[in-house]
Amino acid sequence: MELKWDDRGLITSVVQDAITGEVLMTAFMNVEALRRTQASGQAWFWSRSRGELWHKGATSGHVMRVREVWADCDGDALLLKVEAAGPACHTGEKSCFFTKVGGR
Amino acid sequence: MELKWDDRGLITSVVQDAITGEVLMTAFMNVEALRRTQASGQAWFWSRSRGELWHKGATSGHVMRVREVWADCDGDALLLKVEAAGPACHTGEKSCFFTKVGGR
Numbered sequence: 043m044e045l046k047w048d049d050r051g052l053i054t055s056v057v058q059d060a061i062t063g064e065v066l067m068t069a070f071m072n073v074e075a076l077r078r079t080q081a082s083g084q085a086w087f088w089s090r091s092r093g094e095l096w097h098k099g100a101t102s103g104h105v106m107r108v109r110e111v112w113a114d115c116d117g118d119a120l121l122l123k124v125e126a127a128g129p130a131c132h133t134g135e136k137s138c139f140f141t142k143v144g145g146r
Numbered sequence: 147m148e149l150k151w152d153d154r155g156l157i158t159s160v161v162q163d164a165i166t167g168e169v170l171m172t173a174f175m176n177v178e179a180l181r182r183t184q185a186s187g188q189a190w191f192w193s194r195s196r197g198e199l200w201h202k203g204a205t206s207g208h209v210m211r212v213r214e215v216w217a218d219c220d221g222d223a224l225l226l227k228v229e230a231a232g233p234a235c236h237t238g239e240k241s242c243f244f245t246k247v248g249g250r
Contacts, residue, residue, distance in 0.1 A: 043245045056160050056169055063167030065160055068223045114242040115235050119172045121243040131219050138218040139225040141147045
């Protein structure tokens with residue numbers, strides 16, 4: 043599978059709880075974040091706001107153990123199935139998707 | 147919740163099967179795709195390759211009934227919980243994420 047990195051060298055990554063199936067967050071990876079994720083078995087991302095590699099949970103202790111990485115059919119998105127040691131969201135919520143959008 | 151559209155006017159949308167929890171695909175929405183999704187209860191996206199609004203399943207019949215739309219904590223991603231009338235992927239696979247990435 044040839045991954046398609048965008049013009050910033052990034053790929054969208056969806057993070058899903060491997061046990062409950064809950065979608066926890068989305069983040070970007072670059073080549074080095076994916077390499078470190080595969081080497082360490084813990085989730086690494088690229089922080090656009092900080093402009094640096096981001097070892098998820100390095101400060102909070104809420105690391106994510108990555109069980110599986112899947113690519114989508116056109117290679118421009120990844121799905122990480124993880125075991126999370128704590129909340130995925132910086133707000134303390136388990137998932138970043140805790141706000142319902144009106145209408146439906 | 148103030149949504150953050152990127153400089154192309156798009157937001158990443160993760161589509162999840164509302165029943166099984168399986169992550170089916172990611173796609174982009176613009177304001178009009180979200181409006182039509184909310185108005186119709188069926189998933190609409192923005193096709194970057196075709197440069198047009200895309201009523202998912204309009205040709206295949208595999209429309210997606212949208213049960214819920216959630217925004218993430220910083221408003222730059224959406225999660226759609228859907229009931230899919232057929233495969234989400236153009237390959238015929240149920241989910242676009244059917245390719246395991248090596249290493250883990």
